[in-house]
Amino acid sequence: MLKKLFLALFIVAAVACSANPRVNLEEGAGVLKPNAKQEIIAKDLVNLLEKAHYKKVPFNDSLSSVVFDRLLSGLDPSKNYFLQSDIDSFESYRKVLLNDLRSGDLSAMFQVFNVYRKRFNERLNYAVNQVDSDFDFSKDESFDYDREKLGWFEDEEEANESWRKRVKYDLLKLRLSSTGKEDEEAKNRKTLKERYGNLISQEKTSNSFDAFEMMMNAFTGAIDPHTNYFTPEGAQAFNESMSRSFEGIGAQLMMDNEVVRVMRVVPGGPAFRDKSLKQDDRIIAVAQGDEEFVDVIGWRLGNVVSKIKGPKGTTVRLKVIPAGEELTATPKVISLIRDKIVDEEQSARKEIKEIKGDDGKTYKIGVIKVPGFYLNFKEMQAGNPDYKSTTRDVKRILDTLKQEEVDGVLMDLRANGGGSLIEAVELTGLFIKSGPVVQVRDPNNRVEVNRDDDETISWEGPLGVMIDRFSASASEIFAAAIQDYGRGVILGTQSYGKGTVQSAVAMDQFISRADRLLLSARTKSDSNIDESMPQGAPTFGQINFTTFKFYRVNGSSTQHKGVTPDIEFPMIYTADKFGESSEKAALPWDHIKSSTYNQYADLVAINQTLKDRHDERMKTSAEYKYLLEDIELFRKREGETSITLQEDKLKEERDEQDIRNRARVNARRKLRGLPEIKKGEPLPRSENDFIQEESLNVMADFISAKQES
Known part of the structure; x- marks a missing residue:
């Protein structure tokens, strides 16, 4: 991938x-x-x-x-x-x-x-x-x-x-x-x-x-896979994307064999709110409002993005092949109203779930979804007391959850690609008294320890952290610190494994005076030099290159290995297909000296108990069985590189796939007491979150075990 x-x-x-x-x-x-x-x-x-x-x-x-x-x-x-x-x-x-x-x-x-x-x-x-x-x-x-x-x-x-x-x-x-x-x-x-x-x-x-x-x-x-050069135009586009403010549908896209694939749905955006467009869906055509669809297969990514983005309040329609289906499948039509996407303002949010534990008790668990580690640095520097940050938003949520007397907190960092290092440290500080959070090593092997020195704790109760293969960088720093301190249980799949930090630098400062003079002389005779460029863009482009490496407080790098959950779920993507380990030029894993820190608890025994109970539930879980089957089918299709050109045979395969998909949706709906989706009716997308549901069961076990100890 x-x-x-x-x-x-x-x-x-x-x-x-x-x-x-x-x-x-x-x-x-x-x-x-x-x-x-x-x-x-x-x-x-x-x-x-x-x-x-x-x-x-x-x-x-x-x-x-x-x-x-x-x-x-x-x-x-x-x-x-x-x-x-x-x-x-x-x-x-x-x-x-x-x-x-x-x-x-x-x-x-x-x-x-x-x-x-x-x-x-x-x-x-x-x-x-x-x-x-x-x-x-x-x-x-x-x-x-x-x-x-x-x-x-x-x-x-x-x-x-x-x-x-x-x-x-x-x-x-x-x-x-x-x-x-x-x-x-x-x-x-x-x-x-x-x-x-x-x-x-x-x-x-x-x-x-x-x-x-x-x-x-x-x-x-x-x-290194995270080192990139941008021309002046590319630099401006990159920096605009990093400003997290644009108008569109709120989806990150990528190319996959000349077809645009959805890499990520941005939390809070129109696509996220609509819930129709999903990760790994493929977009094959785009229409503006009620206009005719324009086929975009084979287009450049930038051109497709330009077609999808547009002014707030306008409508864009997409023809989409759902994730996991062949390109011959009947496309779905999704209509979205564009909106202003300010990713920085896609705040952490909460919901309270009630779950009945194996001990017969009902527990209230506050689930906090953290879409990214955001910080409005400019507003903070300007002294605005209401500047946005992940930590400030989560702290307010924790205060509310304490008033609502929840028994535990589950932090959901799935699909959180990271963000501010400052926020990773500050957020960890809400759950520990004080101490080192992450170590950072420079190219000269000098190590700096980033600490939380605020001794106040916003939540001292049972804590869980959900991660997946799309959790990277700052997400891994937070999850690793919680794990190393024995502060909570980590649930999900192995994280991405990005343990490096990049610096964005304008190339202008590295162009010597002699080269500038030479360029000035040659420009007069070289008609191939186009000096027109976006206002404010670096004249010679921009280089984003790796300058530091992260290490956990226990001295282990998060590079390649990422964070391994205490309670692991099956992973759709294998490490060699997606994540840092799939990159040939990625920096290697290594370790340095551990920081001095005090664990809150040794959770080894408790985690083993939680795992045993989790494994026991999975033996009879229909949803778990479906998950394993879905992963097997996904990997089988990922490995396919050819397709039949015999129309009847291809149509038969497509119809069989539709029957399988419908049967699977209806089986899951039956488990929840929902009516069957009949043939010809559109299939709903992702009606349940099994990973979260089972994580809540684990949290109930965790709370029970903590109360008994």
Whole structure:
């Protein structure tokens, strides 16, 4: 899955970009060239990261080889465009790319980019011409839609055969989602031609700055997955996203084999409130209000985002293939009203749950959902007494929960990707008297201990913390501290494993006076340098690079390993598919000396008791059985790379999947005494939260055990 995350990092997406080598490239026929500014940035960026990056990786032939491979996989991750002869002609660049960058020579990288551009246009033009072919949909053949682990095309003939099947597959998907009207076949072919035409048009808009950003990130990502370069335009877009204020539907998106996938639904946004759009759903078409849908398969991520975002109060409609279903499934139509998304203001919120324990008692448990570690630093600095922060919001909630006499508190940090380090420390302080919370080590191995020195405690009672694979960074710091102090029980799945911190720095401050003078002189004669850029954007772009590493108070890094829950639930994503451990260039796990701290309790014995009771419940839990089956099916589908092109067979598979999905929904509804969803009726999404329900059962056991001790 992380091949997808690599592409998603760049708002100026590389999905529809291109490249060119010793293939016949005609001057002026869309051939892109580097300019003087880019050459200077490349040289100084290599110099900066070699000296200042936390990871002291040798800048040698081995790293150059990784950069080379990342450049190819970044451009053509599913091996749909390059020929083996192209790759062979690039091979002489493998061990010289890094030295080229060091000297500001971008010619080899642009050569690769331009060959890709040529192949991209060849393949798409071939696809357009294939759309009107007389396809035999009764023929038993299959299409390899994910070629990542296959070899490059041996020749044009193999490439054309693969693309013939792709066109047939794309047309078949449209046929299966059609209503059966006579004129729909012609309409489907017209839609497909427009889709491919849009891809060609978008590719033509790519410029040397798009290419340069992608190339620099092939280099930075070879050092560390969280180190990224942004052009001035990319920097502005990134910083706007980090300001957590925009208008749209509230969803983070990523590319997945030329289809936009929902990576995260932002808490508090229109999509979150509507509850129809879910993580891992795929968006295949977008419509403005009552206008016709526009097919967005194959579009650049940035262009799809622009189509979905819009002024507050306006309506956008999405055609969505639900998570876990084949792209041939009938799409759902979701209508959302755009709103202002101020992620910083998506406050922590509470609900009170009553749960009957195995001891027969009913316990009141306050569940606090923490969507992120937010802090309005600007307002705090200005002295605004009402500035927003996670800790302030949670403290108010805890005060309310104490008044409502809850027996325990369950902190829900699932899908919390982190945020402010300050807030991670401050939030921990609400549950401990005082002491170290996290250790931070710099590139020179100097360790600083971040402490909570406020001796007041907002909640001293039983505490639980829920995490999952999407809980990262600040979430892991908080959960780890609660676990190390023996302050509470951790529930869920292994967290993401991001134990590093990045600094965002404008490249302007690293460009020497000599380089600026050289650039000034060359600018006068280089028409390829476009000096127009967003107001306030850094002239030479921005670099976000890793500068520190986090460690728990017990000395263990959260890098790779993350936080392992005391009560573990099955994980949908395996560690090698999603999380820090799926990144080849990620920093390693290690440990340092433990801080001096006092545990509140040794929970080893209690946790074992909680686990035994949890395991006993799971033996007879229908929901747990369904969860395991769903995970097995999800992983099976994740491993599939080809699909049948026989229409009857594909339709049968789709119908069987629909029957399975409906049966599973109805089985779960029956457990809750809800009426059955009949055939033809739309299926509701995620009516229950089994992980939270069982976590509440564990909390009831925990409260009971604490009361007995």
